[in-house]
Amino acid sequence: MRFMHIRTRFAPSPTGFIHLGNLRSALYPWAFARHNKGDFILRIEDTDLERSSQEAVDVIIEGMAWLGLDLDEGPIYQMQRIDRYREVVKQMLDSGLAYPCYMSEEELNKLRDQQMANKEKPRYNGLWRPELGKTLPPVPEGVSPVIRFKNPIGGSVIWNDAVKGQIEISNDELDDLVIARPDGTPTYNFCVVVDDLDMNITHVIRGDDHVNNTPRQINIMKALGGVPPIYAHLPTVLNGAGEKMSKRNGAMSVRDYQKAGYLPEAILNYLARLGWSHGDAEVFTKEQFVDWFDLESLGRSPAQHNPEKLLWLNHQYIQNADSSALAAATKPFALEIGIDTESGPDFIQVVSLLKDRANTLIEIAEGAKLFYSPAPSLTLEQIKENIPEAVIPALKDLVEALELAESTKEAYAASFKQILSKHQIKMPALAMPVRYALFATTQTPAIDSVLVVLGKEAAIQRLSKVIH
Known part of the structure; x- marks a missing residue:
C-alpha cells in the first residue's frame, strides 16, 4: 500500500438534488476507508454561491446518515476556508507559480471565436503570462485581474487510474487555468487541490465526469509540492434510456x-x-x-x-x-x-x-x-353475493370449532381441516367466505395466520354476523 493511513472524501456541491448516482460517489470512498481502517471526510464544495443552499446540504447529510455512511471528519465547508485559499494564491503569485491576467471576458470570447473559426481548440493564449525576455502589455486602468496558474509547457500529465488504467494528457492541451476570479474568490479546481493537500487525501474516488479536471489538479498539486492522490474515476450511472442519471432524466432523490x-x-x-x-x-x-x-x-x-x-x-x-x-x-x-x-x-x-x-x-x-379498520357492515345483498347459502352450515361449525381451539396458527389450521372433512368441501370454498365475512375482501394472507393476528374473539364476532 502506497500510503500508511488511507484518507478518502466525498465532496458534493450543494446545488439541490442528490440522486443514487451521487450517493454511489459517497459509498465507495466510505467503504474503501472503512475496509482499510482509514478516515472518511465529507467536504461541502459550496463556492458556487448562487446555486448552493443549506437545504441541499441538509439533504446530503440526511441521505448519508440514512444509509449509515458515518463520517470521521466534516462536514467541512469550502466557504469557511476562503482565507486559506487566498493565502495559497498569494504564495503562488509570490513564487511565480501564478500571475495576474487582465484579458477581459469580451477579449477572451473574441479569441475563442477566432480559434474555432480556424478549427483550433479554444484556449487562453498566454498573453499575460510572464516569460523571460517577454514584454507584457500595459496594465489597463480600473480592471481587476483574474489569477492564472502557470501550467507547465511541454511534456504530459500521466496517472495510473485505479479504474481506467493509465491516462496521459499532453500539457499542450491545457491552458493556464484561472484559480481566482476578479473579486478574489477561488475557483473549483484550485480549491479542490488545496483541500486535498491540507486534508492529506490519499485516494480520490469520484465520477468520471471529473477526468478532465484531473490533469489540471495534478499539475497544481505538484507545483505546490504535494504528492497527487491515487485517482479512481467511476463510470457514469445511466437510466433506462441510456442517458446519464439526473433529475432532468427522471432520477429520484x-x-x-x-x-x-x-x-x-x-x-x-x-x-x-x-x-x-x-x-x-x-x-x-x-x-x-x-x-x-x-x-x-x-x-x-x-x-x-x-x-x-x-x-x-x-x-x-x-x-x-x-x-x-x-x-x-x-x-x-x-x-x-x-x-x-x-x-x-x-x-x-x-x-x-x-x-x-x-x-x-x-x-x-x-x-x-x-x-x-372497523368490522365491515355487510348488507344482505353483499352476504348473498359473496357467502353462498350452502356454506353457512360449515361456517357455523367453524365458529364452534374456533371457540374450542387454542389461539395458535396450528390449532386454527386443524379446525379448518376438520370442517373441510366434515362437509366434504375444498379450502377455497370455506376460506373465501371467511375472508369476506372478516374484512369484506377475499384478498388476505393465509387465513390461519390472519385469525391469529386479528384475534379469536374479533374473528368469531365478525363470522357470527353472517351466519345468523
Whole structure:
C-alpha cells in the first residue's frame, strides 16, 4: 500500500438534488476507508454561491446518515476556508507559480471565436503570462485581474487510474487555468487541490465526469509540492434510456426513496452493485460489503439503473428483516394513512404476517389497514353475493370449532381441516367466505395466520354476523 493511513472524501456541491448516482460517489470512498481502517471526510464544495443552499446540504447529510455512511471528519465547508485559499494564491503569485491576467471576458470570447473559426481548440493564449525576455502589455486602468496558474509547457500529465488504467494528457492541451476570479474568490479546481493537500487525501474516488479536471489538479498539486492522490474515476450511472442519471432524466432523490418505503440497507446493497461486484453475490450486508470492497473490483463500464432490481432487493430485505425493527420502520407510514397502531392487534404481529408479500414499507402499511379498520357492515345483498347459502352450515361449525381451539396458527389450521372433512368441501370454498365475512375482501394472507393476528374473539364476532 502506497500510503500508511488511507484518507478518502466525498465532496458534493450543494446545488439541490442528490440522486443514487451521487450517493454511489459517497459509498465507495466510505467503504474503501472503512475496509482499510482509514478516515472518511465529507467536504461541502459550496463556492458556487448562487446555486448552493443549506437545504441541499441538509439533504446530503440526511441521505448519508440514512444509509449509515458515518463520517470521521466534516462536514467541512469550502466557504469557511476562503482565507486559506487566498493565502495559497498569494504564495503562488509570490513564487511565480501564478500571475495576474487582465484579458477581459469580451477579449477572451473574441479569441475563442477566432480559434474555432480556424478549427483550433479554444484556449487562453498566454498573453499575460510572464516569460523571460517577454514584454507584457500595459496594465489597463480600473480592471481587476483574474489569477492564472502557470501550467507547465511541454511534456504530459500521466496517472495510473485505479479504474481506467493509465491516462496521459499532453500539457499542450491545457491552458493556464484561472484559480481566482476578479473579486478574489477561488475557483473549483484550485480549491479542490488545496483541500486535498491540507486534508492529506490519499485516494480520490469520484465520477468520471471529473477526468478532465484531473490533469489540471495534478499539475497544481505538484507545483505546490504535494504528492497527487491515487485517482479512481467511476463510470457514469445511466437510466433506462441510456442517458446519464439526473433529475432532468427522471432520477429520484434520496428523500423520494425514503418516502416510497425503501429500506436503507436495500439501497446501500443496490448502490454497491452499481459498478462493483464480488463474485455472484447479489444480497449482502453492509459489513460484508466493507470486508469485500477493493478498488480492483470496480467495473469499467457504465452502470445501468434498474428500478425493478432495486424493488426486488427491497423485497428481499423486508422479507428477511427482524419484525420488530420492521414494525418500527413501518409505523410512520401507517400513521400517515390513518392507522392507530396502538388500537387493535399487535402491530409487530401484523407486520410479520404481511412482510413476505410486500415490496415496500408503504405496501405493508396499506396491508395493515385490514386489521385496524372497523368490522365491515355487510348488507344482505353483499352476504348473498359473496357467502353462498350452502356454506353457512360449515361456517357455523367453524365458529364452534374456533371457540374450542387454542389461539395458535396450528390449532386454527386443524379446525379448518376438520370442517373441510366434515362437509366434504375444498379450502377455497370455506376460506373465501371467511375472508369476506372478516374484512369484506377475499384478498388476505393465509387465513390461519390472519385469525391469529386479528384475534379469536374479533374473528368469531365478525363470522357470527353472517351466519345468523
